[in-house]
Amino acid sequence: MAGYVPDWSLERRGAIDQRRHLEKIKEALKERLGDLVSDESIIASDGKRVVKVPLRSLEQYKFRFHPWQGDRVGQDRGEHRPGDVLGRVPDGQRVGPGKGQQPGDVPGVDYLEAEVTLEDIQSLLFSELGLPYLKQKPLSEVPQPTWVFKDIRPKGLMGNLDKRKSLKENLLRNARAGRPHVGHLRDRDLRFKTWIDEPLPEDNAVVIAMRDISGSMGDFKKLMARTFAFWMLKFLRTQYQAVDVVFLVHHTQAREVSEDEFFQLGESGGTKVSSVYQLCLEVIQSRYPPSQWNIYPIHFSDGDNWSDADNRRTVELLQRMLPMVNVFGYGEIREGGYTSTLMSAFSRIQHPRFKMVTITQKQDVYPALKTFFPRQGG
Amino acid sequence: MANLYPTDGELWQLARDQGLDPYPVVFESVPASVLYQYAAYLIPGRMSHWTYGKAYHLMKTRYDYGLNKLYEMVINSNPAYAFLLDSNSELENTFVRCHVMGHVDFFRHNQWFRHTIPDVVDVVSRHAERVRQYEFEVGREAVERFLDAVLAIEEHVSPPSPVSPGSVPRPVRARPSKVPADLWDWAPRDGPTHRVKPETEEADDLLLFLMTESRHLEEWQRDIIGMVRDEMIYLWPQLRTKIMNEGWASYWHVALMRSLTLTDRDYVDFARLHSQVTAPLPYHVNPYALGYAIFSDLERREGREAIFLARTVDDDVSFVRNYLTEDVARNLGLFVYGRQQDEIVVKSRGWEVVRQQLVNELVHGGIPVIHVNDGDFHQRGELYLIHRHEGLDLDIPWAERTLHYVHQIWGRPVHLETRLEGKRLVLSYDGQVDSKVTL
Known part of the structure; x- marks a missing residue:
């Protein structure tokens, strides 16, 4: 061919x-x-x-010989003498003092x-991950303007004619021609109002990250809080046009801090969770009206709260906030197996938007993320 | 005036004039993506599996980063197909075509290739087509999972020899694969089932045994085992003659190139190509270099007739054992190295030590010999395999995982007897639990 x-x-x-x-x-x-x-x-x-x-x-996998047993033939340019060391056996293959052989686990390193x-x-x-619990905005609140007249252009719909701007253009044109007066209107004098789309406020979210910085929160707990918050923020930033983050810390009192402080701070003292929930509520009410914002408060603590009275107060504040938020997360980070008093107080709350997770080891972060942001349903 | 390079036909004639007798060769110039694909699959048009994709990815990436370059790929068939990289220069292509003549002559005349099928490309294309059909019938996942298992033990066939083709005709059952296999296979048979007579061909061919004796398989699965086995049997002679085959091709690219009229510049380029191909590799023996050196040495000592005889009757083991001399070992810088504590140490440069060690490495293609001892172990239809221990222990964790694959095919508990540090050891897997017993 x-x-x-x-x-x-x-x-x-x-x-x-x-x-x-x-x-x-x-x-x-x-x-x-x-x-x-x-x-x-x-x-x-x-x-x-x-x-x-x-x-x-x-x-x-296949049936093969032990890779580090037995001799082999190599090739060089004649430079090596018997006894010369060519290299070292890779880590994991060594039999040395203190390392001991681990039968059944030795050869399979590569x-x-x-x-x-x-x-x-x-x-x-x-x-x-998914974003369930998107807030259903009540119909009465829907007429949020989603567009505004912001621009003036020489072309447009007659209904949007800006008479004032058009007359001004006409006057200016006549003035440039040497006879400043209004009249002899031409098409090119006309000016039209033009609208542009405004981003919907529904596309914005705020994360209110709260963390217990009392004496009992050690490095591991800090790290877990940080890891969780890291992925949560990354995730929300892919879902919303803009994500605000407010960082609140607390021991017996709560305050707003910077991002760096939030992850670094470690203080001594007791814990009063209600203080930070109170502050959270205030932040929502003063800065992030629920009608316009998707709100994701998340609180990390080891659950070692001050007193039962404060637990009750905390639950009360939480229940006031739940209708306002998309998801309220409580992440209890602890190293032991006990159940904290706060956790048991919270466990009585049955609300689809309240999510509770326990993180006792690194691997728990991933399932916790999935609990907060389940892919389906809600 | 520009150098005139010989045409394909002229080169083929030149090879014949010098005593070679290759099959007709069809040369194709192909882009790197195609050449590396064929090299990864070993045969063009072979069935699809992710492990080939992995090999392809690895080889292609190394090429893209300039770490490695293939000049050609030859298919042992009649006519032979040789694929050349389309970016090769004219000189490179001349060099490579000379090399190919050696390979194709070797395929045609080495006795271990006596029974390889001449139309392999068509055969594997039909295999690929059937596998695609099974994917369609039972789902891609199921076929892939099954191939994972079969490919893990693909090496365990009884290798073809000059007197035996290795590939026994498979029972052809003319019935659609949709009929549940059980209806057919649970039909009573004569005598005790799964009995194996030791030292039969069946006992040395794990794939054949699984294909014919497993009660657990559907027809499409038996067919897949058969296809994988046929392809392995086709490839096996290449496994056992790597050094000879590359050595013969290298010997002839030198001989044929020398008989061409080349410019000085081309001659320098040719010399550089030859030295690249035969350069020493760390921790390994370059098969091109070793084979070339042995053939050249043998020709010097005993003449052309001797090398043609070796090319016809030997495989790597006998080739090295019979013809590796002290001169060759010294000139190539061969040595034996091994592990001492945590260090890798040069142990000897004695040529006889080197020769023996090399032979040990080459026996059975460097693959452990596993044979079937009993297909009705415990009278419960369990499979008992024995690793014929010849000095080297198995990689036990790997063997355990591979046993899972054997179980997947056999469908009943499987056992593998081997030796570890001198003690008899039986690995078992029953589908749930691995166990290990020292006897």
Whole structure:
């Protein structure tokens, strides 16, 4: 077949199977999401670092010889003498004092690793989260203007004619011609009001992050609060045009702080949760009217509250806030297995918008995120 | 005046004039994406599986970063197909086509290839078509999961030899794969089921045994095992003659290029290409270099006839054992290294030590020999495999996971007997729990 040129671009099996392999990597990463979400180095990287994640499930196992047993033949340019050291056995393969052999776990070290960035994790994670409990705005409140007349243009609908501006243009044109007067109106004198779309206030959200900074909140608890808040903010920022964040901290008294302070502060003293719920309520009422804002308060504490009286007061404030918010989250971070008094006070609240999670270890952050932002229903 | 490079036909004739007898060769110039795809799948048009995609991705990425370059890929078929990288220069292509002549002559005349199928590309395309059909019938996931298992043990076939084709005809059952396999396969058979006579071909061919004896499989699954097995049997002679095949091709790219009239510049480029191909690799032996050195040495000592005889009758094991000399070992800088505590240490440069170690590495393609001992172990239809231990222990964690795949195909508990640090050890998997017993 003279002159026949095959179209090699039709050979796509390699590309297709490669894509399937990448899909499998993605699936495997999804299974590891719990660990990845709470990996400090990923969060600290802020998108710049690449993390290597071992993916055992994608290894191609077969019957093979022990990779570090027995001799082999190598090749050089004659420079090595018997006894020369060529290299060291990789970590995990060593048998040294104190390391001990771990039967059943020794040879399988060279497993596949995937390189993962913050963005990869983000897209995996966010595909698992949803935004239920979007507020149903009462009909009476709907006529929020979603557009405004802001601009004047020489073309437009006659109904939107700006008579005043048009007359002024006419006057100016005549003046430029040497005879300042109103008259001889031309099409080009006309000016029209033009509207532009205003972003809906419904597209805005505010996160009110509250954290217990009392003496009992140690480094682990701080880190978990930080991790959770990190992903929560990232997620909400993908869902809304603008996300405001208000940071409140409390021990026996509550105050508003900067983002840095929020994550750094550690103080001594007792805990009075009602103080911060009171402040939260005030912030909502004074700055973020619920009719216009999607509100996501989230509170981290170890639940070691001051007294039962304060627990009651806290529950009361919470119940006042619940109708105003999209989701109110309470994340109890603790290292032991007991149930706090605050948790038991809260557990009597049955409200779909109130979400309670307990974080006792790193891996709990991911399920907690899923509880707060379930993909379906609500 | 520009250098005139020989045409495909002229090169083929030149090869014949020098004593080679290759199949007709069809050359195709292809882009890197295609060449690397064929190299990853080993045969063009082969069935789809993500592990090939993984290999392709890896090889292509290395090429894209300039870490590695393939010049060609040859298919052992009649006529042979040779794919050349479309970015090769004229000189590179001449060099590569000379190299290909060596390969194709080797495919045609080495006795271990006596039974390879001549129309492999068509065969694997039909395989790929059937796999696609099964994906359509039972779902992509199911086929993929099953292939995961079969490919994990694909090496465990009984290798073809000059006297036995290895590939026994599979029972063809003319019935649609939609009929539940149980109806057919649970029909009573004569005598005790799954009994294996040791030292039969069946016992050495795990895939064949699973394909014919597993009670657990549907017809499409047996067919897939059969296809994977046929492809492995086709590839097996290449596994056992890597050094010889590359050595023969390298010997002939030198011989044929030298008989061409080249400009000085081309001659320098050719010399550079040859030295790239035969450059030493860290921790390995370059098969091109070793094979080339042995053939050249043998030709010097015993003449052309001797190398043609070796090309016909030997495989890598016998080739190295018979013809690796002290000179070759020294000139190539071969040495034996191994682990001492946590260090990797050069142990010997003695050529006989090197030769023996090399032979050990090459036996059975460097793949552990697993044979079927009993298909009705405990009289409960359990499968008992034995690893024929020849000095090296298995990677136990890997063996355990691979046993899961065997179980997936067998459908009943599976056992593997091996030796670990001198003690007999039986690994078992019953579908739920791994266990390990030292005997």
